[in-house]
Amino acid sequence: MFQFIHDNLDFSHKVDRASSPHDEYWKHMHYFYEVFYFISGDATYTVDSSVKKLEKGDLIIIHPGRFHFATVNRNVLYERYVFKFPEEAIPASFREKLQNSGTFFTLSGRLLNLLTSMDEICGKFSDEETSILFMNHIQDLLIYLLQNEKAIQKVADNPISSNIIKYIDDNITENLSLKKIAEALNYSPSYLSNIFKQNLKTPIMQYIRTKKMIFARNLLKRGTTPEQTAEMLHFDDYSTFYRSYCKVIGESPSKTRKNI
DSSP: OEEEEETTEEEEEEEEOTTSSOSBOOOBOOSSEEEEEEEESOEEEEETTEEEEOOTTEEEEEOTTOOEEEEEOTTSOEEEEEEEEOGGGSOHHHHHHHHTSOSEEEOOHHHHHHHHTHHHHTTSSOHHHHHHHHHHHHHHHHHHHHHOGGGBOOOOBOHHHHHHHHHHHHTTTSOOOHHHHHHHHTOOHHHHHHHHHHHHSSOHHHHHHHHHHHHHHHHHHTTOOHHHHHHHTTOSSHHHHHHHHHHHHSSOHHHHHHHO
16 A cells, blocks of 8 residues: 655555445546546446446546546445546647547456556655556556547446537637526426436536636636636636635646646
8 A cells, every 4th residue: 555645746545444434435526537437336436428347457547627426335344546637747648649549448367467556666765766656557548548448338328428528618708607508408497407407416507617717727727817718708707716726626827827
């Protein structure tokens, strides 16, 4: 078991005892990549409109801006690897291929050895050296994984939630409202709200606000000013945008621009 946190990397091999997992791990989305590998336990994983009962060997690539959570049985030991890293850690030439990849995979053989060998690395090198070795392992894993079509798992989507999420993604810079989305998709606002909350366990407007903040970070990375970003995303005033951004991203818009 290990946990390694350095700069923008957060890599861990975790085991939760029977009393420690919550019924539903924190429901959220973030601006970085997360690679999740399931070893043992009784867990079901939701990524946007896809839901899968996990089996040993399942690997999940959670892309930036994708809502996800695990529903876990408290009474069963829950073991997994979790790797979190910024998309900038992936070479630009490979980033587009990764962005267009699937979500659920099956890991075995040499690729599994790449992952489990990280336990032997942690603690034997400096933080800088460990960061390099870990990212080399992750890049190797992803490159070989995406070349193996047999590793890709086809997981059925909830069609209604999938349509809602696609509409939000396609219109993220618009002034989105429950009424507007419902009219566009030919549902009543109450039905759309209820089905979304039922499937993703979160209110639709909260989902939209979080996704807008992740999109805002991408705009800031490309040089858009915070004020322009707030206007593009249809915030009535900058202070509301500022508070939302700090809450979701964990830093101010100006700090994001400075860091990048």
